[in-house]
Amino acid sequence: MSQSNEFSGKTAVISGAAGGIGLALSEALAAQGMNIVMADIDAAALAQSSEDLRSKGYKVITCSLDVTDYAQWEGVVAEAKEAFGKIHMVINNAGVGGSPGKIEDSEAETWRWVMDVNVMGVLYGAQACVPAIKEHGEGGWVLNVASMAGLMGMPYAGAYCASKAAVVSMTESWMPELEPFNIHTSVLCPAFVKTRIHESYRNRQEKYAVATEKRIDKEKLKAGAKAATMAVESGIPVSMLAERVLEALRSKQTYIYTHPNYRKVTRGRAKAIDNGFVDAENSSVVGHLINDDIVTF
Numbered sequence: 001m002s003q004s005n006e007f008s009g010k011t012a013v014i015s016g017a018a019g020g021i022g023l024a025l026s027e028a029l030a031a032q033g034m035n036i037v038m039a040d041i042d043a044a045a046l047a048q049s050s051e052d053l054r055s056k057g058y059k060v061i062t063c064s065l066d067v068t069d070y071a072q073w074e075g076v077v078a079e080a081k082e083a084f085g086k087i088h089m090v091i092n093n094a095g096v097g098g099s100p101g102k103i104e105d106s107e108a109e110t111w112r113w114v115m116d117v118n119v120m121g122v123l124y125g126a127q128a129c130v131p132a133i134k135e136h137g138e139g140g141w142v143l144n145v146a147s148m149a150g151l152m153g154m155p156y157a158g159a160y161c162a163s164k165a166a167v168v169s170m171t172e173s174w175m176p177e178l179e180p181f182n183i184h185t186s187v188l189c190p191a192f193v194k195t196r197i198h199e200s201y202r203n204r205q206e207k208y209a210v211a212t213e214k215r216i217d218k219e220k221l222k223a224g225a226k227a228a229t230m231a232v233e234s235g236i237p238v239s240m241l242a243e244r245v246l247e248a249l250r251s252k253q254t255y256i257y258t259h260p261n262y263r264k265v266t267r268g269r270a271k272a273i274d275n276g277f278v279d280a281e282n283s284s285v286v287g288h289l290i291n292d293d294i295v296t297f
C-alpha cells in the first residue's frame, strides 16, 4: 500500500469493474489507498475479481449493477455511502463493443444495446454519483471511459464510434459544469487494450435480444469479428493503461490518451474539419458571416 496521497482514504465507484480495464483501475486505485466500489453486471466474474483484490488487503465492496438501469445506480450509491461514508470518484467504465457490420446489416437492437450501455450508462452513473460527490464539498473526480473510436470514424463500427463520440461530448459539457465544485472531469480515450471487449455479447441483456428472423447471417459478421479480435489481442496490457491513468489524474489531464501514435489521426481529422471552415469562408452564400459574434448559451 502506498503512502498518503491525493487518493488515499477516498472512495471510488467503478462500473464494469469485474474484468479488463475496470478491474485494472480498481486495483491501481486500491493500491493508492482508495476504498473501491466494484460494480458490474457479471456477478460471477465480480465475485472472483473482488476476492483477488481483498486477498491483497485492499478495501473493496461489490455491487451488482446493470448500468442501463438508473434504479440500480441509486442502489450502488446507497451501498457505497453505507460502507465508506462518502463518494469522491466515479469511473464510468462499463462498455460494450457491439458487432461490426455494414450499414445495411445493422441491427436496431444492437445499436440500442450499445447506446444504452455506453451512453445512457455513463449519464446514469454521473446522475447518481455527482450529487454524492458534491455534497461533501471536498471535490473529486469524474472519469468517463470513451475510446479513440470517439475521435475518429471506423468503417463497420458506426454504433460503437457514435457511442464513444457521445461520451467525449458529454465529458466536454460536464468539465465546465463541474469545475466550480472542484470535480476534475476527464475522458479516457485508449486505442486497443488487451481485454475481453471483443466478447461483449457474453453480458448482453435479454431486453436487447434480436428476434431470430431478423438476425444477420452469422457468416457476414464473422470477418468483422475476427478483425476486431486480432486488434484487441494486439493491444497494450491493462496494467500499463492503469499506470497511465494514475499519472494523468495526478496531473489533472482532461483528455487521457494511452496511444500517442494516434495523434496523426486526430490531427488529420482536425485539419479536415478546419478545411470545411475555409470552404464556408469562401462561400458566396455564408462567407459574409465571418466576423459575426459566436453565439453560445
Ligand SMILES: NC(=O)c1ccc[n+]([C@@H]2O[C@H](COP(=O)([O-])OP(=O)(O)OC[C@H]3O[C@@H](n4cnc5c(N)ncnc54)[C@H](O)[C@@H]3O)[C@@H](O)[C@H]2O)c1
Residues within 6 Å of the ligand: 015, 016, 017, 018, 019, 020, 021, 022, 039, 040, 041, 042, 045, 065, 066, 067, 068, 093, 094, 095, 096, 097, 117, 145, 146, 147, 148, 189, 190, 191, 192, 193, 194, 195, 196, 197, 198, 199, 200, 203, 232, 235
Ligand atoms: N479494450 C479496448 O481495446 C478498449 C479500447 C478503448 C476503449 N475501451 C473501453 O473500455 C471500457 C472497458 O472495456 P474493456 O476493454 O475492459 O472490456 P471488457 O469486456 O473486458 O470489460 C467490460 C466490463 O463491463 C461489464 N459490463 C458490460 N455490460 C455491462 C452493463 N450493462 N452493466 C455493468 N457492467 C457491464 C462487463 O461485465 C465487463 O466486466 C469500455 O467502455 C470500452 O468501450 C476498450
